[in-house]
Amino acid sequence: MTCATLAKGLLDLEVARARMIAAAEPIRGEEFVALDQAVGRVLSRHLVARLDMPSIDNSAMDGYALCLAELGERGLPVVLRVPAGAAVSALPEGGCARIFTGAPVPTGADCVIPQERVTLDGEGRMHVSGEAKPGANIRRRGEEYRAGDALLPSGATLNPAALAMLASQGIAEVPVLPRLTVALISTGDELIEPGEPCLAGQVYNSNRVMLRALLEQQGCEVLDLGIIGDTAEALHEAFVVTRDSADLVICTGGVSVGEEDHVRPVLEALGGLVFHGVAIKPGKPVAFGFLDDGSPEGVPLIALPGNPVASLVGWQLLARPFVQGRQGRAVGPLQQFNVRAGFSRRGNHGRRELLRVVLDWQGGLPVAFLAGGQGSHMLRAASQAHGYLMMAADTDVEEGHEYPYLPAGQFVD
Numbered sequence: 026m027t028c029a030t031l032a033k034g035l036l037d038l039e040v041a042r043a044r045m046i047a048a049a050e051p052i053r054g055e056e057f058v059a060l061d062q063a064v065g066r067v068l069s070r071h072l073v074a075r076l077d078m079p080s081i082d083n084s085a086m087d088g089y090a091l092c093l094a095e096l097g098e099r100g101l102p103v104v105l106r107v108p109a110g111a112a113v114s115a116l117p118e119g120g121c122a123r124i125f126t127g128a129p130v131p132t133g134a135d136c137v138i139p140q141e142r143v144t145l146d147g148e149g150r151m152h153v154s155g156e157a158k159p160g161a162n163i164r165r166r167g168e169e170y171r172a173g174d175a176l177l178p179s180g181a182t183l184n185p186a187a188l189a190m191l192a193s194q195g196i197a198e199v200p201v202l203p204r205l206t207v208a209l210i211s212t213g214d215e216l217i218e219p220g221e222p223c224l225a226g227q228v229y230n231s232n233r234v235m236l237r238a239l240l241e242q243q244g245c246e247v248l249d250l251g252i253i254g255d256t257a258e259a260l261h262e263a264f265v266v267t268r269d270s271a272d273l274v275i276c277t278g279g280v281s282v283g284e285e286d287h288v289r290p291v292l293e294a295l296g297g298l299v300f301h302g303v304a305i306k307p308g309k310p311v312a313f314g315f316l317d318d319g320s321p322e323g324v325p326l327i328a329l330p331g332n333p334v335a336s337l338v339g340w341q342l343l344a345r346p347f348v349q350g351r352q353g354r355a356v357g358p359l360q361q362f363n364v365r366a367g368f369s370r371r372g373n374h375g376r377r378e379l380l381r382v383v384l385d386w387q388g389g390l391p392v393a394f395l396a397g398g399q400g401s402h403m404l405r406a407a408s409q410a411h412g413y414l415m416m417a418a419d420t421d422v423e424e425g426h427e428y429p430y431l432p433a434g435q436f437v438d
């Protein structure tokens with residue numbers, strides 16, 4: 026999409042993303058955490074292997090280890106038994122060893138035959154059926170990597186498989202970057218918390234629980250300031266408090282253009298606005314800036330729209346990559362591939378539209394259908410969608426045609 030087609034005053038999504046990612050200064054510092062507390066944390070240093078992997082030649086199968094050159098018509102006597110955990114032994118000449126998966130292959134053996142291909146005769150001699158090749162079923166020392174080789178780069182997120190790999194190296198603690206502390210503010214006089222009785226006109230605060238969950242899923246500490254009323258003074262005070270105690274401030278609501286919307290003027294008074302308004306639907310009024318002196322040295326503030334689905338999309342497309350950058354993580358491009366639409370619909374003027382869709386895989390190929398109502402206040406479809414069909418501005422959806430699809434799974438890791 027060219028910028029010429031965008032609604033006036035709104036930034037292109039990719040431009041807004043790029044500006045935020047460029048402004049995301051990785052958090053400084055380092056702490057050591059136990060491996061079992063480290064899932065989702067971000068490495069502060071490159072890690073190299075301490076041990077060759079595997080650390081010894083070992084058997085890939087339960088079976089018999091032997092020297093192939095010694096295997097003749099009469100088979101071989103079983104002269105040794107090697108369970109996993111045994112010390113490395115030497116295979117006596119002219120004999121073979123009963124061996125188990127993971128056990129050290131005795132020196133002198135060059136092959137392991139799985140027990141399914143072996144028969145034992147009445148004299149305790151082992152006979153092999155089928156072909157046997159040198160090296161078969163032996164996991165060689167260092168075949169995966171050697172001591173000193175790179176394991177994980179700094180900035181890597183520790184997923185369960187990475188933790189298992191570090192454990193396999195005997196590593197008990199890892200150096201990680203500090204967690205990002207994110208202050209969360211829900212603005213709006215109409216808001217009440219779930220569990221409270223609801224008077225006419227009041228609205229349950231749904232953004233708070235959603236963003237808390239998203240931030241925690243992202244490995245952030247959340248400093249939850251709850252609901253702040255719709256006055257410039259209340260917002261000013263909340264921003265001043267959070268800028269001293271958080272690495273990032275995220276607020277929702279009050280960021281549009283009505284006289285009840287105080288986020289932009291207060292941000293401008295306290296620091297600096299980088300941009301306000303992105304050509305996406307939902308999510309248009311997202312604002313980004315810095316509290317303090319307006320420079321990237323200040324505390325960054327991301328203002329998400331009040332409409333719940335606009336808040337979710339603003340998080341996924343803009344706030345999350347910024348958080349990842351601040352966490353010291355690499356930020357990749359949006360993942361998308363083309364999917365056929367199973368419906369027709371008029372396009373949106375001047376903004377890209379992210380339609381909440383489910384994929385139907387009947388027939389082997391995915392077809393996208395609307396997940397439900399598409400209003401930016403409609404959480405039901407958003408909660409059930411598999412992803413977004415991303416429509417260029419001013420483009421209608423025509424049933425049977427293909428459009429870019431963004432799987433929702435990419436927004437969680």
Ligand SMILES: Nc1nc2c(c(=O)[nH]1)N[C@H]1C(S)=C(S)[C@@H](COP(=O)(O)OP(=O)(O)OC[C@H]3O[C@@H](n4cnc5c(N)ncnc54)[C@H](O)[C@@H]3O)O[C@H]1N2
Nearest residue numbers: 211213228230231232278279280281286309330331332335
């Ligand atoms: N004249 C214009 N009006 C609006 C425009 C515009 O360009 N010109 N933009 C519209 C768009 S797009 C959006 S999105 C909304 C965003 O407005 P705000 O960010 O100022 O949000 P609010 O007005 O405070 O609230 C909007 C809506 O969302 C509900 N809300 C707010 N916070 C929460 C919460 N924590 N949990 C659940 N629901 C919440 C609120 O009650 C409103 O219904 O502005 C349009 N208007």
Ligand code: MOO
Nearest residue numbers: 307308309335401
């Ligand atoms: O961001 Mo608004 O309508 O685009 O919800």
